[in-house]
Amino acid sequence: MTFYGADTDQLRDFGTRMRMGMLALQNRQMEITQAVMSVTWEGPDAEDFRNRVITEIHPKIDQSRDDLARRAD
Template sequence: MAFWGADTDQLKTLSTKLQQGSAEIEKQKSALTSALQSTDWKGPDADKFRSDWESQHAAQLTKIAQALDEAGRQASRNAQQQEEASHR
């Protein structure tokens, strides 16, 4: 008989790691944003860099963090569904 499904403990671990990765990206984004804001740098290059950081780079990091968080939530839901199906 073939095994279909997942090891729920491994899925839960994966879920936790994905959500931790999301939190770490947000933490690093915040630290980098703070560092950029506190850097004494003036002029058009500084303005462009800060604008690019906010509109592109930080925004992309936010999207990645959100995607990891959602993937973690999905892995958790899949583990729960697997456990429910196994107990039927």
């Protein structure tokens, strides 16, 4: 008899790993934010850098995190 399909236990394990990756990525994002905001640096370059982290880097991390969550489900 030929088996077609996926191993349910392996799929559940894969989902768990994806969720763990999602949480790890979320933690790194918080660490990045804390590090960027805690640096004693003033002036237009500092504000530009902080703004770029929030407007450019965070959305990419959010997208990756959402992708991991979707794959986990």
